[in-house]
Amino acid sequence: MNQKIDLIAENLISIHPLLYKSISKPLRTKSSITPGGMFVMGSLKRYGILSMSDIGKCLSMPKPHITVIVDKLIEEGYVERLNDPKDRRIVNILITKKGLKDFEDIKQAVSENLKIKLSTLDKKEQDILATASQQVKEILISILSKE
C-alpha cells in the first residue's frame, strides 16, 4: 500500500505499550478511577458534552460498558446526566467542576513518575519531544477521535 503509512502504524504500535505502562498502570495506585473512567473524562473534557452513544463512539466501547463507567463517575460526582430537551431518548453527559478539577489532579499524580523520567532528557531532546508529541496528538485527534 503506502510505505510511509506502514511506518507510522509501526511507530504507533511501538508507542502504545510504553504509554500503557507509564499512564494506565500508575492510575491504579494513584487514584480510584479506572482507565475507562479516565478515557470518558478525557472525551468529556475535549467535547464538553456528549451523549452516551457519542462516548461509545469516541472510545469504541459497547454501550452497556459506558453505562457502568458513567454510573461510577456519577457516584464520585465527576459527571452528571442531562436529559436532551429535543430527543427524550438521549441522555447527555456533562463533566462537573469537581470532575474537571480532579481530572487534572489525577493526571498530575499519574504522570509524576513519567515526568521524572522526562526530566532526564537534555534540553534539545525535550524540545524535540514537545513538538513531536504535539504534532502526533493533533493529527491523531483529527482522524481518530470521533466516528
Place this chain on the structure above:
Amino acid sequence: MNQKIDLIAENLISIHPLLYKSISKPLRTKSSITPGGMFVMGSLKRYGILSMSDIGKCLSMPKPHITVIVDKLIEEGYVERLNDPKDRRIVNILITKKGLKDFEDIKQAVSENLKIKLSTLDKKEQDILATASQQVKEILISILSKE
C-alpha cells in the same frame, strides 16, 4: 516544575486513549492474542531474549501475570522457555520464528483500519506524522522501555 515537561506529559496522556482505541481494541477481533501477550511479544522482538523478571520490568506487570501470559504464548507456539546455564533460577523467554511471523501479521491486521484513516491525511501531514511518531517512539524507548 518544568512547563515543557508538563506539556509533553499532557500530550502523551491525550495520545494514549487514541492508541488504545485504535490498537488494543481491534486486537480482539483480529486475533486470538491478548493485549498483554502482544506487549510481551513486542518486548521480546526488541530485546531478543528476556527473563521472566525482565519482561515484568519492561511492562510493569506482576510476575504471576507474566507466567500466565507466557504460558498462553507457549501454547500457541509463539515463544519458548530456555533455562539459563549460568543461573538455574532464571527462565529465559525466546520468541520463535512462528512468533515473529505471526506478530508481524497481527500488527498488519490490527492496523488495517488505522491505516485507512491515516491515508486520508494529505502528503504533508503524513510526512509530519511519520517524522514526529518516529521521534516520540525513539525518545520514549530510551527512557521508558526498561525497568
Place this chain on the structure above:
DNA sequence: TGTAATAGTTATACTTTTGTAACCATTACA
C-alpha cells in the same frame, strides 16, 4: 554452613473490560 535474597510458579480473589441478549421509551417514517 546457615540464613537471607532472588527467580519463578501456583493458588486465590477481585476488579475491569468485553460481549450479548432482552427490554423499555422514544422517535422516524411508510
Place this chain on the structure above:
DNA sequence: TGTAATGGTTACAAAAGTATAACTATTACA
C-alpha cells in the same frame, strides 16, 4: 396509525488484568 429504528439500561457470562500470599528451587554471602 403502526412498524421499524434508535438510545439507553439491565442482566448475565466470560475473559483479561491486578494483587497478594505461599511455596520451591537456586544463589549469594556473612
